[in-house]
Amino acid sequence: MLKLDNHASGRHFLHIPGPSPVPARVLRAISFQTIDHRGPEFGELGLKILSDIQKIFKTKHPVIIYPSSGTGAWEGALVNTLSPGDLVLMYETGQFATLWKKLADRLGLKTEFLGMPGAEGWRYGVDAAKIEERLKADTQHQIKAVCVVHNETSTGVTSNIAAVRKAIDAAKHPALLMVDTISGLASADFRHDEWGVDVTVSGSQKGLMLPPGLGFNALSPRAIEASKTAKLPKAFWAWDEILESNKTGYWPSTPATNLLYGLHEAMDMILTEGLDQVFARHQRLAKACRAAVQAWGLEIQCQDPAVYSPVLTGVVTPEGVDADQLRKLIHERYNLSLGTGLGKVKGRMYRIGHLGECNELALLGALSGCEMGMKAFGIQLKGSGVLAAQEVLQA
Numbered sequence: 001m002l003k004l005d006n007h008a009s010g011r012h013f014l015h016i017p018g019p020s021p022v023p024a025r026v027l028r029a030i031s032f033q034t035i036d037h038r039g040p041e042f043g044e045l046g047l048k049i050l051s052d053i054q055k056i057f058k059t060k061h062p063v064i065i066y067p068s069s070g071t072g073a074w075e076g077a078l079v080n081t082l083s084p085g086d087l088v089l090m091y092e093t094g095q096f097a098t099l100w101k102k103l104a105d106r107l108g109l110k111t112e113f114l115g116m117p118g119a120e121g122w123r124y125g126v127d128a129a130k131i132e133e134r135l136k137a138d139t140q141h142q143i144k145a146v147c148v149v150h151n152e153t154s155t156g157v158t159s160n161i162a163a164v165r166k167a168i169d170a171a172k173h174p175a176l177l178m179v180d181t182i183s184g185l186a187s188a189d190f191r192h193d194e195w196g197v198d199v200t201v202s203g204s205q206k207g208l209m210l211p212p213g214l215g216f217n218a219l220s221p222r223a224i225e226a227s228k229t230a231k232l233p234k235a236f237w238a239w240d241e242i243l244e245s246n247k248t249g250y251w252p253s254t255p256a257t258n259l260l261y262g263l264h265e266a267m268d269m270i271l272t273e274g275l276d277q278v279f280a281r282h283q284r285l286a287k288a289c290r291a292a293v294q295a296w297g298l299e300i301q302c303q304d305p306a307v308y309s310p311v312l313t314g315v316v317t318p319e320g321v322d323a324d325q326l327r328k329l330i331h332e333r334y335n336l337s338l339g340t341g342l343g344k345v346k347g348r349m350y351r352i353g354h355l356g357e358c359n360e361l362a363l364l365g366a367l368s369g370c371e372m373g374m375k376a377f378g379i380q381l382k383g384s385g386v387l388a389a390q391e392v393l394q395a
């Protein structure tokens with residue numbers, strides 16, 4: 001029988017790169033009684049949440065909150081700003097970039113993928129020069145939007161969003177810039193306004209430390225302008241009615257009340273720790289994790305140290321080792337969940353999540369499980385990753 005309640009002794013080590021562990025404070029907040037979503041208390045909560053969420057995205061402009069997964073928020077970004085047949089320039093960094101493209105195709109947009117052929121491109125971030133070159137060639141301005149993933153969760157590679165903005169400006173191109181930071185937000189530094197992003201897409205279950213179920217679109221004035229003439233069909237996802245309702249702290253349809261309690265609590269935790277401190281903590285944990293992988297003598301999926309992800313680390317398993325069989329053994333023996341290899345890297349790597357509520361000992365516990373599991377699987381490790389990670393964390 002499926003046991004949703006975990007009766008194994010000790011805690012489950014959830015180290016997939018999202019959903020991430022939900023702090024006890026947030027779980028308690030979610031358990032409060034559901035209230036009238038048209039009542040006076042709700043409006044007050046709504047206004048506070050809509051103001052705090054702007055701090056998380058670093059924006060002065062509105063942020064839409066949907067009762068949806070991140071995929072819904074991808075759709076919200078596209079249907080509000082684009083029209084059938086519009087050309088969208090996307091960049092293949094990994095599985096999530098690929099899925100966003102597929103969703104755009106299904107909506108009736110024309111998509112074009114930049115990147116490297118084969119699986120090699122899944123080891124690097126966006127090359128902004130390629131975007132600039134393509135936009136310069138588009139003298140008729142047929143490209144209506146450039147879509148990139150900030151933290152590619154399938155590989156552990158980030159992309160330089162400020163550089164993409166610069167490339168669009170250097171090409172003097174009017175395309176909108178849309179960015180997926182579903183797994184980056186509130187773990188990796190993100191600056192919606194400063195980086196000139198038109199729509200930022202995010203979700204609740206990664207850096208924000210909530211259960212799945214909330215999707216976000218952070219907007220720019222240009223995105224709102226575009227939404228007034230965009231012709232893709234939309235009703236539930238339409239920003240106009242949501243923006244109108246949000247002015248007084250409400251939503252046009254029933255919002256996910258209890259998840260909003262959780263969001264309120266999680267943002268209080270993040271803003272009290274301080275965004276800069278949160279980002280520094282993730283950089284430190286990620287550095288320790290990479291030191292472990294290097295000490296094991298294994299390869300990190302990301303090949304460019306400038307864009308290592310602070311959210312997760314992709315570990316390439318030795319030739320002939322099925323990473324999913326290894327993950328299965330680790331899960332059975334140590335009650336530790338690791339991320340699977342997706343798409344082009346299936347079976348070739350596993351992913352260690354160190355996002356959201358993670359701290360030193362949580363990471364060391366996970367690394368310990370990886371190390372013991374890999375030895376039990378018969379993998380020859382060069383040295384102890386746990387000790388190498390400890391050294392980084394003690395420095």
Ligand SMILES: *Cc1c(COP(=O)(O)O)cnc(C)c1O
Binds near residue numbers: 018069182183
């Ligand atoms: C998790 C994730 C998604 C998908 O979000 P869902 O909530 O599963 O719909 C999209 N993009 C990235 C980068 C992600 O990490």
